[in-house]
Amino acid sequence: MDANPPPQIPLSWPPDDSLTLDWIQSLTAALEWASWKLPPSEFPSVVPVPVLLRLVLTASNILHKEPNCVRVDPQGDETSVIVVGDVHGQLHDVLFLLRDAGFPSEKRLFVFNGDYVDRGAWGVETFLILLAWKVFLPEQVYLLRGNHESKYCTSVYGFEKEVMEKYGEQGKPVYRKFLRCFEGLPLASIIAGKVYTAHGGVFRGAVVTPSKRSKRKKGRKPISVTESNSLRLGSLEELSKARRTVLDPPWEGMNLIPGDVLWSDPSLIPGLSPNNERGIGLLWGPDCTEEFLKKNQFKFIIRSHEGPDARDKRQDLTGMQQGYTIDHVVESGKLITLFSAPDYPQFQASEDRYNNQGAYIVLSPPDYATPMFHSFEAVKPRPQVNPYYDFEDVIDSDQELDLKSMESGTSVEDLTPV
Numbered sequence: 001m002d003a004n005p006p007p008q009i010p011l012s013w014p015p016d017d018s019l020t021l022d023w024i025q026s027l028t029a030a031l032e033w034a035s036w037k038l039p040p041s042e043f044p045s046v047v048p049v050p051v052l053l054r055l056v057l058t059a060s061n062i063l064h065k066e067p068n069c070v071r072v073d074p075q076g077d078e079t080s081v082i083v084v085g086d087v088h089g090q091l092h093d094v095l096f097l098l099r100d101a102g103f104p105s106e107k108r109l110f111v112f113n114g115d116y117v118d119r120g121a122w123g124v125e126t127f128l129i130l131l132a133w134k135v136f137l138p139e140q141v142y143l144l145r146g147n148h149e150s151k152y153c154t155s156v157y158g159f160e161k162e163v164m165e166k167y168g169e170q171g172k173p174v175y176r177k178f179l180r181c182f183e184g185l186p187l188a189s190i191i192a193g194k195v196y197t198a199h200g201g202v203f204r205g206a207v208v209t210p211s212k213r214s215k216r217k218k219g220r221k222p223i224s225v226t227e228s229n230s231l232r233l234g235s236l237e238e239l240s241k242a243r244r245t246v247l248d249p250p251w252e253g254m255n256l257i258p259g260d261v262l263w264s265d266p267s268l269i270p271g272l273s274p275n276n277e278r279g280i281g282l283l284w285g286p287d288c289t290e291e292f293l294k295k296n297q298f299k300f301i302i303r304s305h306e307g308p309d310a311r312d313k314r315q316d317l318t319g320m321q322q323g324y325t326i327d328h329v330v331e332s333g334k335l336i337t338l339f340s341a342p343d344y345p346q347f348q349a350s351e352d353r354y355n356n357q358g359a360y361i362v363l364s365p366p367d368y369a370t371p372m373f374h375s376f377e378a379v380k381p382r383p384q385v386n387p388y389y390d391f392e393d394v395i396d397s398d399q400e401l402d403l404k405s406m407e408s409g410t411s412v413e414d415l416t417p418v
């Protein structure tokens with residue numbers, strides 16, 4: 001890495017507001033250089049606050065207009081779609097992935113499945129680069145939300161502190177702008193009408209009947225979702241109606257769908273059940289995968305959310321050493337878990353690392369229904385930096401939601417959705 005800074009530093013916002021490929025390349029070169037050569041506190045000398053705010057706001061405006069479930073419909077007979085799982089602030093691995101797969105273009109669409117920030121030390125850099133691609137190619141690049149794109153997760157797993165250390169006194173408004181952007185990230189995608197992708201997975205249907213006005217003027221009893229025992233799989237129509245602009249999805253009440261989409265995990269046990277390990281979301285069995293695929297005429301579900309540490313604790317599902325697993329094989333198709341952060345997590349208390357590969361998936365024309373898996377190793381060495389969270393104390397990823405530390409102070413039993 002060159003000792004001299006790239007010539008574009010500090011970066012400036014293009015005068016006519018239009019991002020170019022050149023601008024993205026300058027941003028990438030500057031961020032990569034700074035990750036090796038500058039202490040975090042000098043980050044504003046590379047990306048000054050006004051430039052960062054313009055980029056985040058421009059992307060945010062695009063994202064907020066997208067529906068909960070974006071339709072990714074490749075045009076022409078030469079267009080492929082790349083799907084990417086969790087990247088967790090591992091800048092150098094994301095840059096390797098983009099170079100390896102080929103950068104986004106008219107002929108190469110990208111769907112990112114969320115979890116851009118937290119745990120890794122370069123969440124700001126990683127997310128800014130992805131936002132720049134989104135602004136440059138809004139119809140070719142899709143950024144979905146992960147459970148870590150939330151206020152709760154970023155306050156526990158490092159991103160909030162990372163922003164504060166990189167932007168110092170100006171950190172608070174910068175962090176708030178990031179949170180506002182997270183609210184806009186869509187929840188799911190449908191690729192070529194065949195492949196459903198979301199960070200966690202499937203979701204329950206709303207069990208609340210439309211409120212009919214009581215004939216009596218007073219004494220209308222609110223209907224509680226958690227009183228119902230009838231968990232059923234949700235429809236795409238229900239997904240489209242969910243309110244996603246909640247920083248932390250509720251685990252009870254009228255708006256459970258975002259929490260399910262972002263936090264759920266597959267299981268080999270049939271049916272839908274509460275995800276007690278996580279404290280939010282669902283576990284769903286192969287029968288639900290079949291029902292969801294069949295009803296919507298999909299061939300695949302591609303979800304992310306479980307890394308090698310999470311899979312290490314699961315007896316029923318296979319490990320994440322190659323960056324992907326095939327969890328359900330049913331009559332209508334398959335359920336895939338895709339994880340794109342190799343040698344994860346970046347900071348570990350134990351010498352004994354998972355040394356997992358990351359992976360991305362290529363879906364190709366004409367049918368987009370034969371996923372090609374590309375596994376890759378971590379870029380090494382990584383720059384030596386300090387973590388932004390207490391990785392030795394923080395609970396491991398299988399119970400990402402430490403409910404006891406939530407502000408409400410409500411007990412786990414009270415919060416578990418029925």
Ligand SMILES: [Mn+2]
Pocket residue numbers: 086115146147148199304305306
């Ligand atoms: Mn996740």
